[in-house]
Amino acid sequence: MSPILQLRDVSVSYRTAGGLVPAVHDVNFSLEQGETLGLAGESGCGKTTLAMSVLRLLPKSAVIDGEVLLDGVDVRSMTFGELRAARWASASVVFQGAMHALNPVRTIGAQIAEPIRLHSSSTGDLRKRVAELLEQVELPASRADAYPHELSGGQKQRVMIAMALACEPRLVIADEPTTALDVVVQAQILELMSRLVAERGISLMMISHDLSVLSVSCARLAVMYEGRIVEHGPSHQVMTKPEHAHSRALADAFPTVGDPAFRYTSGEGAGSALLAAKGVSVDFTDRSGNRVRAVRGVDLDVADNEIVALVGQSGSGKTTLARTLLGLQEPTGGAVHFDGSALPTSAAGLREYRKHVQLVLQDPTGALNPRHTVYEAVAEGLRIHGIEGDERELVAAALEAAELRPAEKFFPRLPHELSGGQRQRVVIAGALVLQPKVLVADEPVASLDATVRGEILALLLRLRVERGLSTLVITHDLGLAWNIADRVAVMYRGEIVEVGGVEQVLLDPQHEYTRTLLSAVPTVRRFAED
CATH class of the missing domain: 3.40.50.300 (P-loop containing nucleotide triphosphate hydrolases)
Known part of the structure; x- marks a missing residue:
């Protein structure tokens, strides 16, 4: 039996005014029925671009080279009708950020039923089928009438999984399915997905930047760096004995409780x-x-x-x-x-x-005014509190303390021009500028x-x-x-x-x-x- 998914020399580039910008380079791997593969890497490494190429969910500016074989058929050659039939039915996606992926003005029952309506000529008792799907993801059938805002983060993620299973696909692609979930709910979601894979023989491709999360649910791990697969092997091997420097960096980024190598203190008493x-x-x-x-x-x-x-x-x-x-x-x-x-x-x-006493918020994108420059964001506290001194020097010192150097380079930038880490450093600089305790x-x-x-x-x-x-x-x-x-x-x-x-x-x-x-x-x- 041929693999359910096979990628042969797959490369993806994006058309821009300046020409093609490469995002993925020469990727090769296959996924058999019932297999689980974890795709790890930092933001911007190309892992989501690669995963979305499987069902041609990339924007029109994307150019896919190589072969993306789904059930032996190259998705690049599929007509729109063939592609529509393959989505949800042959392969489905659990999108990142369940809180934003669900329609806020429709009940979750209606949203779970939608792919069934699109892919079945005889939908039968839809409410009964929705109830069955909710039970499969360990939610009571009564939640079918709830709206997304009435559910917790973990419950929304379970709804996304139910939608992905609605048309009984053979392959499920899960893009960061546990991001922003607390540790207990994360464990519940991972255990749920592992159980569904075992019970239904589903193939799973899970995307994350956390190797430890992937190692729990996936038998194999592939690590991406700058658009390339730099390491690929059994989860335990990649997790505990990584060969590539980037794999080691990913493993070290999530400290293991009890490992003295990850315990850093100043050595001074409080x-x-x-x-x-x-x-x-x-x-x-x-x-x-x-x-x-x-x-x-x-x-x-x-x-x-x-x-x-x-x-x-x-x-x-x-x-x-x-x-x-x-x-x-x-x-x-x-x-x-x-x-x-x-x-x-x-x-x-x-x-x-x-x-x-200053606050550093969780979401730096939401914490920063999108129309204010970095300079204005950091200087705002000085102005509110009437701090005396050279404002420009104080802002520069705060940015330098937050490791945004040289500070003057960041003064005119807007939040959308910064990476996530740089935005968080701006938020920290906005707190530091007041010299808090x-x-x-x-x-x-x-x-x-x-x-x-x-x-x-x-x-x-x-x-x-x-x-x-x-x-x-x-x-x-x-x-x-x-x-x-x-x-x-x-x-x-x-x-x-x-x-x-x-x-x-x-x-x-x-x-x-x-x-x-x-x-x-x-x-x-x-x-x-x-």
């Missing part, structure tokens, strides 16, 4: 408590008028010259606690103290306080690829050493906590259930929820099994 939550509780009122307690009696402090990681699943209350620490959310009970004094309640007092970084590397992630974490460590800057890092990534934090606080259902030194909490967890988080980390599971 000072006295600088920012502290004392018995903080936060309540909200839901749509039905019921009071919901999001944060429950939390005690947590960040000392001078210390990095604390606040870890937990999405919805555990981490961001609500952070907003309360920043004075953006008033606590229902308890109090926040900075440098020994309770937070001021006046607008002027809070403005002065926020010069000392504490950074509150909310998932600062969740949306960044492997190498850039490592660079941002190294930057936070350097700022601690050079400036004595304290940082509260909010994350669901235990590897990140192991990498840079002095202490870890574990949050579950609005409470801090465990707090202590990194080695104490992550190597000898006392609470069942901490053990659950650790068991869900792909690298921990794989190395434990080995």
